Structures are given as C-alpha cells and as structure tokens.
Amino acid sequence: MSTLFSPFSLGTVTLRNRIVVSPMCQYSAEDGQVGDWHMMHLGGLALSGAGLLFIEASAVEADGRITPGDVGLYSDATEAALGKVINAFRKYSKIPVAIQLAHAGRKSSSRAPWEGGQLIPIGEGGWQTEAPSAVPHAEGEHPPTALDKAGLARLRDAFAESARRAHRLGIEVIELHAAHGYLLHQFLSPLANKRDDEYGGSLENRMRFPLEVFDAVRAALPADKVVGMRVSATDWVAGGWDLEQCTAFARALTQHGCRFIDVSSGGVSPLQQISLGPGYQVGFAEHIRKETGMPTIAVGLITEPEQAEAIVASGQADMVALARAILYDPHWPWHAAAKLGGTVEAPQQYWRSQPRDQKALFGNTLIGQR
Template sequence: MSMLFTPYSLGSLALSNRIAIAPMCQYSAVDGLPTDWHMIHLGSLALSGAALLILEATAVVPEGRISPDDLGLWSDAHMKALEPVVAAIRRHSPIKLAVQLAHAGRKASSEVPWEGGANIPPGQPRGWQTEAPSAVPHAEGETVPLALDAAGLTRVKEAFVAAARRADALGLDAIELHGAHGYLLHQFLSPLANRRDDAYGGSLENRMRFPLEVFAAVRAAVPGMTVGMRISATDWVEGGWDLEQSVRFAHELKALGCDFIHVSTGGVSPLQQIPLGPGYQVDFAARIKADTGLPTIGVGLITEARQAEEILQQGQADVIGLARAMLYDPRWPWHAAAELGDQVVAPPQYWRSQPREHKALFGATRLGQR
C-alpha cells in the first residue's frame, strides 16, 4: 500500500487516505446561498475517491465575501440551503466534509475572476464598503477599508462562532479557518496590512492576537469537531509575514487545540514575488510540521501521483491538498491509485469502468466508511 492511500486522522477525524480537496471558490452563489452549481460541482468531487472535501471560502458576514457571488453561512437560511447538498453527498459518498470559514477583509467587494476580479468601490452596483485591521487598501487606487474598532472585532469574532455552530448543525466533519491569501485574519498577522497601534498591532504577539482569539472562540464553540487553520507561511515581500513568524503562530495554534494546519503562501500584497514551480509551498509545510508536530496539509502545484507520494514519504506533509489539479481531473485519486498500484473508493455504479489492467482498483471493502 502506498502512503498516499493509507488512513490518517486530523484530530478525531479519521480519513481513509491522505488526499484532501482544497477549498476552491466557485463565485456561483446568490446572496450567499448555494445554487444548482454547488450540487453539481460538489457532487462530482465527492465521487472522486479523495478522503476529504473542503467547501470553498464561505463568508461569515455579507461584507466578508470576496465577491458578491461568494457562498455564505451567516444565517440559518444559508445553513438550510446547504442541507440538500450535504444530504445528497452523504447518501452517495463516504467522503468527509469540511468548510472553510472566511472573511475577506480589505480584499472583499471584488468582481468575479472571469469578469476581471477588480475591486468594486462602495456605491457602485455590486460593491460595498470593506473593513480591515487598518485603513490601508490592498492596492493603490482600491477602496480604503474601515479600520475595525473594538465593537467591530467582537462582531466579526461572533460571526465566525455563529457560522461554526451552523457548520456543526449541518453535520459537517471539520472546520478550516481561513487565515491565508491576504484575507482578514492574514491581514491582522502581516505588518504590511496591519498598522494598528493598539493591542492588535505592532509586535508579533499583538498581530497574532485577533486570529488566535477567533480560533479559540471557534474551538470552544464546537468542541466535538476537528478545527484547523489555513495560513500563508510567507508574504513573499521583504518586511512582511514570513516563515519564522508562521512557526511561532503554529505553536500558538497548537496550544489552543488546533487539529491541523493547511500551509500555502502569499496573497496579502500585489508586490509579492512568488517563485512558482512544482510543490513550491511544500518546504514551508515541512518546516512547520517538523517544528510543531501539527498535522499538516501540503498544497501548491502538486499535480502528479508520485510527486504526492514522495512528499509524504519524505515527511514533508501528512495530507496532500489538491485544488486546480482536481478540477482538471476530477478522478485524480483513481488515476493515482492505478499508477501507485493501490485501491480507491468508488461508487458501485462506476465499478465496471475499471481498466482490465487495474481490476482491483476499486476497493469494495472500504466502501461505507464514514
């Protein structure tokens, strides 16, 4: 058995293999409510053979959406609208389900990518006033966000908690807090975005304070769930957030009962210089895993089965996160299992698709695992 297809646990959440489908925004909701697209999209990924499916960045407040078409979980109506999607997946797939709870901060109120992704100013159709740690725009000429005051910090923290409770009520298996890619929690961490002079700005201890408060509040609100965080391990900008600070932050998360850390990079500044290449973020995951012992999800241009297997064999990550590679090939785990001589779970309706040379590809004995 390859390591990629061995079981693993994130906290109390038992996974049948080491493949996770990372959150991928679909920009296809209406007022934060899921549409038919979510049923089709998530249903397809749920049949992939991966062990974990993490729903896209899901806003905890309307103003926290990246775009007007983002998914949300800021009301019970949003929870109810997701129930049929979750129920359909549960009926036909053993995959575990998580949600990424998010607030976009100063990067909110943006157009969808296929319409250019530009910032939409308040007062314009589809636009609104953004909020952030400091009144510093993401890029020159974009909306200047309102700096969150004490009441605003409490409001945002309570929104994360309320959304987490709805995720629990939905019967989801895990929660990932979005502290990466230049969104609100990352903005607090990075000195490039956080210019505060109160207890939430300045020193590393102060900049970590609000993200840690949010994590602790969510952890306390859903004690039976697996809860982790996604971070950007570096801003790729001199003077910004970096790996050493990320290691310190990960230690603090672990002390609060964090079950896993999902490691990517960048997103807080248009000045970033990212050296793209296969597995370009894996070394950051490896360092955090080695220094903290936290279960770690590695992600970033991981596209080949043997590449994923090597990352695990070398101890650089515990779980492999796939995003665009999974969109391109929604049966990536099937093909990886065939290449590595292993087995993967598939619905019985698809069993007859096994190639002759891979007659044992679909492991019937693993069907029904939850």
C-alpha cells in the first residue's frame, strides 16, 4: 500500500492522496483578475489526480502584487473572476482547493520573470512599495516606505477580508504566505526588519505582526476552516532567519490554531547561498514536524514518485508539493500511481486512456467502445 496514495485529513478536509499542487505565479492576470489563461491552467491541474490544488499567490491589496500581472483577491471584480474559474473546473473535478493569500511588501512593483524581474520605477508604471523598514531588497532599488501603525492595521484587515472572499468562493484551505522574501517574511527576518518598536528587534517582536495577521484571518473565518502558513525555513544568509527561529515561529502558530506548515526557504536577500539538490528542503519540514507535531508539506526539487513516496512513508513530511514537475508533467500523479500501485481520480472522459496493464489506476472498470 503506497503511503503517498493514502488519504490524509487536513482538519476537516480529507485529501485523496498526499500530493499537493503548489501555488505557482503565472503573472497573467489583468488588474488582479484571473482570465482565460487561468481557466486552462487551473482546469488542467484540477484534473491532475493530486490531492489538493493551490491557487497561486493572491494579493490582498493591489499594491501587494509582485507584478502588475499578479492575481488578487481584494475586490468584488477579482472575487467574481476567480469564482468563475473555480466554478468551471468544479463541474469536472472533486479536488479540494486551497489559496495562498499574500502581500509582496518591498518585492512588489516588479516586472514578470520573463521581463527580467527588476523593480519597476514609479514613473514607468510601478508604485511605491511598503515594508517593515525602509530597506530595499537589492542595492540601488528605490526604498520602500516603512509601515506605520495605521498601515499595519490596514494590512491585517486586508488579509482578513481576502480570507472572507476565499471562504465565500468555497475554497476549502487558506494558506498565508510568510516565505520567499514577501511581506510577512520581511517582518520575520532580521535582514529586512530593522524596526525599533514592538514589531522589530527580538524574535518575539519580529513574529508579532505575522501572528496578528494569522489571528485576524482565523477570526474572520468559521472555526473549522483550515488555515496554514507557508514559511521560509532559512534565509541562506549568515545572521538572517534560520531553522531554529522558524521552528519557534511554528510552535507559536500551533498555539494560534494553525493546521499545517508549508516549508520552503530563501527569497529575502539576493546574497543567499542555496545548496541545491533533490529534496534539498525536505529536512527543514522534517525538523519542524518533529519539533512541533504540526502536519507539514515538503517542497523543493521533488520530482520522482519513489522520492515522494519515501518522504511521506518515512515521516519526513505528511504531504509533498510539486511545482515545476507538475507543470512539465500535468498527469504526474497518474504516472506515480501506476508506478507505486495507487489509484487516482480521473474524469470519465479520460477513463479509456489508462494502460491495459493498469486497469485499476482510475478506480473504475475499463470501458469499451462500440
């Protein structure tokens, strides 16, 4: 029996298997609104056979978008557009849906990756960014505005309002983005947070605003709604955020009702030195799971079915999330199930595609043709 293809209960949400489709920015929205590209992209991934589908990082404010093409969930128009896409693929897929709510902070107002990814000057269509401190992400960039108390209150409310919108859309799982150098990670990391008030300095102070945001989101939703957090376990820079601080943050989150931790790394500094390799971040998820008891999602260069199986079977993580691998092979879960002896859910229109030596792959009887 494959552990990867065994069910997993994430609070009130039961996943058919332990494979998660990561939130992956497409930089293809218009004024924060998803469109035809997302209908095709998310529709295809909804048919992948994975256990959980994440919608990409969705900004809680227009100025919190990484790029002008980022998805948002901050207005009636962005909510309606996303609802149209979700309702379309729900007709053909029972996959539970999650969303990652985010604010890019000082990394907002940037060009899309295929345009170079640099900060867009205000005179060229960019906007003034905000952050914990007036410290730019990279040398030579225009500095962000340091958030004052009114700004912090506005952002707490924005995260909570976006969570309410996600709930109205029937999204089952909500994840807050505190990784990859974006706003909540900026508060956590001493490399980006140079404040001298109650939100800066000590670890307790640097954790304060992300925990306040979590509490605001938690209070805005029904008690049984699953809310988790994406974290960067380390900045990969000496003197920055590290695994021990991240574990302390995870412990605090357990006391605030967090149901899972999605463990990544890096993103807050261009000085990072990352040791890349297959499953290079899995040990971070394993450590946090062991120290806190929190269900974890492992990410990062997980590409092979046997590798994913070993991660969950050995208890290093409860789930594995795929990004590039599932873009390259949108039916990765099908092929993994064939290798590992599991079954996946597939639309009946595709039932005849299963190989004749894999008649149980889709959990149905192979049908014929007149």
